[in-house]
Amino acid sequence: xxxxxxxxxxxxxxxxxxxxxxxxxxxxxxxxxxxxxxxxxxxxxxxxxxxxxxxxxxxxxxxxxxxxxxxxxxxxxxxxxxxxxxxxxxxxxxxxxxxxxxxxxxxxxxxxxxxxxxxxxxxxxxxxxxxxxxxxxxxxxxxxxxxxxxxxxxxxxxxxxxxxxxxxxxxxxxxxxxxxxxxxxxxxxxxxxxxxxxxxxxxxxxxxxxxxxxxxxxx
Ligand code: MG
Numbered sequence: 001x002x003x004x005x006x007x008x009x010x011x012x013x014x015x016x017x018x019x020x021x022x023x024x025x026x027x028x029x030x031x032x033x034x035x036x037x038x039x040x041x042x043x044x045x046x047x048x049x050x051x052x053x054x055x056x057x058x059x060x061x062x063x064x065x066x067x068x069x070x071x072x073x074x075x076x077x078x079x080x081x082x083x084x085x086x087x088x089x090x091x092x093x094x095x096x097x098x099x100x101x102x103x104x105x106x107x108x109x110x111x112x113x114x115x116x117x118x119x120x121x122x123x124x125x126x127x128x129x130x131x132x133x134x135x136x137x138x139x140x141x142x143x144x145x146x147x148x149x150x151x152x153x154x155x156x157x158x159x160x161x162x163x164x165x166x167x168x169x170x171x172x173x174x175x176x177x178x179x180x181x182x183x184x185x186x187x188x189x190x191x192x193x194x195x196x197x198x199x200x201x202x203x204x205x206x207x208x209x210x211x212x213x214x215x216x217x218x219x
Pocket of ligand 1: 008009010057059078167168
């Protein structure tokens with residue numbers, strides 16, 4: 001099934017909220033990543049040439065079936081250009097470029113979930129070059145999977161083939177050319193990627209230039 005919309009949840013583990021110096025949310029922080037930013041089954045993460053500081057965020061992905069219920073899980077990376085995200089936050093503008101660039105959502109193969117409640121206590125981990133960087137349990141989410149499902153069912157035009165990215169535990173950090181990334185939902189799925197920094201340009205810009213920095217534009 002093709003991935004359609006990606007409903008991503010930010011700040012959903014307290015330890016990650018702390019490391020970002022962000023306030024604890026009282027409602028889910030939901031943003032979109034383009035469905036076309038997903039790469040499924042790939043063994044490579046290709047970082048666009050213009051990125052400078054792409055962070056890994058390992059997350060449990062929940063896939064919606066035709067009944068708009070959760071039918072599968074996967075391990076996914078909510079790749080984030082942290083420098084651009086910080087600039088966007090400072091400006092109070094959207095962080096789409098930081099979250100939805102080409103290849104920004106690597107996704108593993110899926111495993112079956114008969115009900116969203118089966119995802120209530122998964123252990124989730126990520127290693128870079130065999131060093132454990134992120135570890136958490138889905139029971140420690142601020143808003144659990146059942147709640148997130150009901151939230152997106154209530155407020156958004158969800159479709160079969162959509163993913164819900166359920167947030168990342170602490171330990172986010174940069175990826176470099178040549179890194180080997182392993183992510184796991186314990187007992188369910190493991191996926192390994194090699195990181196490649198692209199050198200070719202697609203489109204006319206050689207680097208990302210923040211031309212609006214001092215203009216006071218409000219977009
Ligand atoms: Mg995330």
